[in-house]
Amino acid sequence: MTSRAPRRSIRARRARSAAMVALTVVAALLATLPLVLILGLLLKQGASSLNWAFFTAMPKPVGETGGGMANALAGTLMLIAIASAIGLPVGIGAGMYLAEHRGGRLASVVRFLSDVLNGLPSIVVGIFAWQFLVRPVKHFSALAGGIALAAMMIPLVARATEEMIRLVPNSLREAALALGYPRWRTSLTVVLRTALPGIVTGALVAVARIAGETAPLLFTAFGNQFWSTSLTQPISALPLQIFSYAISPYEEWHSLAWAGALVLLALVLVISLIARYVTRSRFGHGHD
Amino acid sequence: MASTQLHGASVGDRIYRYTTTAFALSIPLLLVLLAFEVAVAAWPALKAFHLGFLTSSAWDAVNGTFGAAPAIYGTIVSSLLALLIATPLAIGVAIFLSEFAPSWLRQPVAFLVDLLAAIPSVVYGLWGIFVLVPFLREQVMPFLADRLHLGDTPLFSGPAYGPSMLAAGLILAIMVLPYISSVTREVLMAVPRSQREAALALGATRWEMIWGAVLPYASSGVMGSVILGLGRALGETMAVTMVIGNRHEISSSLFAPGYTMASVIANEFSEATNDMHLSALMAVGAVLLAITLMVNIIARWLVWRVERRGQA
DSSP, X not given: OTTSSOOOOHHHHHHHHHHHHHHHHHHHHHHHHHHHHHHHHHHHHHHHHOOHHHHHSOOOOTTOOOOOOHHHHHHHHHHHHHHHHHHHHHHHHHHHHHHHTTTOHHHHHHHHHHHHHHHSOHHHHHHXXXXXXXXXXXXXXXXXXXXXXXXXXXHHHHHHHHHHHHHSOHHHHHHHHHTTOOHHHIXXXXXXXXXXXXXXXXXXXXXXXXHTOOHHHHTTTBOOSXXXXXXXXXXXXXXXXXXXXHTSSOHHHHHHHXXXXXXXXXXXXXXXXXXXXXXXXXXXXTTO | OHHHHHTSOOHHHHHHHHHHHHHHHHHHHHHHHHHHHHHHHHHHHHHHHTTHHHHOOOEETTTXXXXXXXXHHHXXXXXXXXXXXXXXXXXXXXXXXXXXXOHHHHHHHHHHHHHHHHSOHHHHHHHIIIIIHHHIIIIIHHIIIIISOOTTSGGGOSOOOSSSHHHHHHHHHHHHXXXXXXHHHHXXXXXXXXXXXXXXXXXXXXXXXXXXXXXXXXXXXXXXXXXXHHHHHHHOOHHXXXXXXXXXXXXXOTTSOOOOHHHHHHHHTTXXXXXXXXXXXXXXHHHHHHHHHHHHXXXXXXXXXXXHHHHO
8 A cells, every 4th residue: 555655755754754843842832922921911011000009908999099909819818718728628638548549449439520520610610609608698708719619629639639648658658557556647647747748739739720710709709899808708809809800991990900910820820839849849858 | 355456447547537538528529519509500491491592592681581502602612713723732832842852941841831721710811801802803803804815704704893702712722722731741651662662663753753653552642631621611711701702692703702601601690680590691500511521521531541551
């Protein structure tokens, strides 16, 4: 079959190969281009409208200049705290189960379903939290927002914890058991402690992921123009505030949206960088 | 009673086992509860409109008739457009990183591409509103319609508003690219070295090695990564809501504004006044949930197949 096709010379084949390699380089350049464009503009627009008042002042009504997003910043931090308080223990516990029952049937089902849960649109999680937590009590609340975000964290943290615990050498576990440690103490004080830096990284990655989430909050935390730290009241969040300012028709609010986006992205990136640093210092000690 | 000490689990062990099992069970429980609650919220609208909900284009909150066809159409078109743009690029990046990149470049480029996935959706939307949409309106759309004389074809007809299916597809392409490329890269790295060495030993060039020996081996995993990207694109909310133009209409033109399932829900939720309108929005959410569940299950299965073969 191939004998009829003209055989390409080796030079033509090499040229073709080089061309394709060059195309993958172009793809890499094109893929990083939007990142450069977005970061560049964000720095330019955000920095020019960012000032101290942004962090300390409350939003001003339309028409008045100035104002900040102090309540949205506090709201985002509070939502992250609620989500972590619920999502981290459950996620880490589930991850420990997954790592200790590697081949078990329940473990494979849980592993698969947590990957599926992780791929679901965040807006669907928002609808769920609204129907489950907001509708019965008839008002939006910070707690519902935090729980919606926790639901998104759990599968992420569980899978990260599992991977990290798997890296702990089995000999360590066996040594502890041989010394007469009960299983639970072995798991908590030897295995979990050894895997801790990796788990911290996984937890931070999950926090970075939910910090910028907007869609679930539309149905739960809802947003609030005033200062609030109550669990049962609607609360503002940075992404919600950016969204409502961005689609508003006012110049003043647009520049606040840019400043908010810069702060939000900085928050997400700082958390991600800390996450990377924690793992690096771990692997720096010769674990890789 | 020494035997219970040796064989049976101690109290501490039992507590530990029950606690971790309960945490693990919370994940399936959460998923079931989620599906149940969404179905409950959607039920009144699904009962009132039956299958017509999926095929009708009438969306009239005042008269209480709802059909999700334009949103379903918009979701599928914008996601396919995004995949069409992102897939070749993402596979190219993955091949570059796993096969060709010098080791000093590999980490930084992979980090930059992963960073794209870290940018919050609402920030993409902000950039979309103030940069991408004006750029499309003033440069790209006139260029496509007038310079390339594509204005008479159905795909590129109509006035250039800016907010459009095209804008949604482009922003989605940027957003799903890192997901496709990072899973593809993992799948490519799971391809055994011997596969590559055998091709090179037979005299293949570097590209022939990739095309003939690496990609066929990884194909179902690459397919899985693309479907995973599809899952992301289908459910992406904020950025799309901000650039798609939000209109309940099916138009063949990519220049025309449209709607996706997620953006209808996000956009109309706070304005919905009557119960049927709310329930119709939740029914759109239920359809979205059903579609993304299916897409995710298929994708996970495909990726899992390659990774298992790589380990064996």
